[in-house]
Amino acid sequence: MRVLLTTWGSRGDVEPLVGLAVALRELGAEALVAAPPDEDFVKLLDRAGVPLVPLGPTVHSVVAGPKPPTGKDAFKLAPALVAARFETLGAVAGKCDVVVATGLLPAGARDVAEKRGIPYVYACFHIFGLPSRKFAPGLRPGTPVPGEETTIEERWEQDAAAVNGLYGPALNSHRAAIGLPPVDNVRDHVFTERPWLAADPALCPSEGMTNFDLVQSGAWILPDDRPLPDGLEAFLDAGEPPVYVSFGSMAAYAPAGIAREATEAARAQGRRVVLGRGWAGLEAIDDADDCFVVGEVNQQALFRRVAAVVHHGGAGTTTTAARAGVPQVVVPRIADQPYWAARVAELGIGVAHENPAPTAESLSAAFATALAPETRAQAAAVAGTIRDDGATVAAKLLLDVAGS
Known part of the structure; x- marks a missing residue:
């Protein structure tokens, strides 16, 4: 056939x-x-x-x-x-x-x-x-x-x-x-x-x-068994789990200045950052060693190694993060993304950041909720139900x- x-x-x-x-x-x-x-x-x-x-x-x-x-x-x-x-x-x-x-x-x-x-x-x-x-x-x-x-x-x-x-x-x-x-x-x-x-x-x-x-x-x-890049593995091993930030294929839809705002928010919570470059071309805002920029990567493996995932709310990324049991901060932009942001919030596995123009302060507040022990516990519980x-x-x- x-x-x-x-x-x-x-x-x-x-x-x-x-x-x-x-x-x-x-x-x-x-x-x-x-x-x-x-x-x-x-x-x-x-x-x-x-x-x-x-x-x-x-x-x-x-x-x-x-x-x-x-x-x-x-x-x-x-x-x-x-x-x-x-x-x-x-x-x-x-x-x-x-x-x-x-x-x-x-x-x-x-x-x-x-x-x-x-x-x-x-x-x-x-x-x-x-x-x-x-x-x-x-x-x-x-x-x-x-x-x-x-x-x-x-x-x-x-x-x-x-x-x-x-x-x-x-x-x-x-x-x-x-x-x-x-x-x-x-x-x-x-x-x-x-x-x-x-x-x-x-x-x-x-x-x-x-x-x-x-x-x-x-x-x-699609199962993904690819290893993470050596540099990323070394970064992950060098400290506490970082926050991952990416807007995937959003390109022109990514919030202006999101790399800076998210990096500063993560630092305010005492967290390192992995930036997914994506079509929006996210890049590090300085030369500090608490930030790592990665291109196309095995998200199924990476998400199990991070403290939270910040993304646009695509169906695939939402599902991958939910399967990994990692809390999410969803900043929806278009189409179905507000739906997925709302579901993440309803399930208690993360935060729906409804303001389309996130700031370091608003993201820091979202991180505080996403990084809370009860959110991670709920994310882990929901992960067990994902087929x-x-x-x-x-x-x-x-x-x-x-x-x-």
Whole structure:
């Protein structure tokens, strides 16, 4: 059996698919991943021995400018990605038995599967963005700012209209070109009637939270057995566990001056610092020996060696920190990140830093809570509930889907 896995987004969108591909391989199936050809992702798939099919532009080229992408940028990117999916997935799907799509709304993937007559699965890593009677959607490009009298149901109707505006013309044009009829609601067409949720039930409880009967497998985790760099090992061994700070792929979204503010906050709490450079390019603020800067690293190993993790609230980083039993300070920036920050606070395993412009003082206060013995004890307790078999569960389900 061959499975086509596809996404377009940050590392948090790509790595879970690699984890699923490895789980499929262990069950005797073949998987290939169609994803953006960023250098980081190329290395990731090569390390896992999973074939990469380059899809669309690099993510770095879109998000790593001095300012975040604009609504105008979104209206250019959306049809370009639709065209890329029809072209790229269309070229390889004919040799596959099932298509799994995730990441930035993957309009075009279901349509290629439909044309090839093979099953399609939409998967997501959080419930944010799935229509719900419990919560309203975020704002998409083209969505008007809602008035106070706007109901949740009306907000979701506006969301569907915004998705149609972004993707509808391109999607239906490409569908017509391959002999398929138009779709009226692009969002619901992409999501299907039963999306899969690749998130841990303890971190992301889903029952009754959306309008769907979700298939929740648990997070798709790629095992990482790489050793830590020698210099980092030496730094960790030289003193008490430090605080780790990184904003991953956030680039222009990282808070201004976060390296300085976090370093000063950690020092105020008597802690050393490991800065994860990431796409935001975090660097040490001075030559003091209480700070170590690291690039791409095995976070599964590193998080077990630190006192707390400061991050943006991506699904992957939140899950990795929770599995490691390390307290978290989450400074959410966009999309689903406020949700994960709130869950960390609700579970008592860290702090949601709601101010998007953290200062040394506000971070120091957050560290005081995160570093408290009771927070670490709760983080350790929750870690024992996080399942690590989500990718295997999903892989077995896919074998059933392909064979049905």
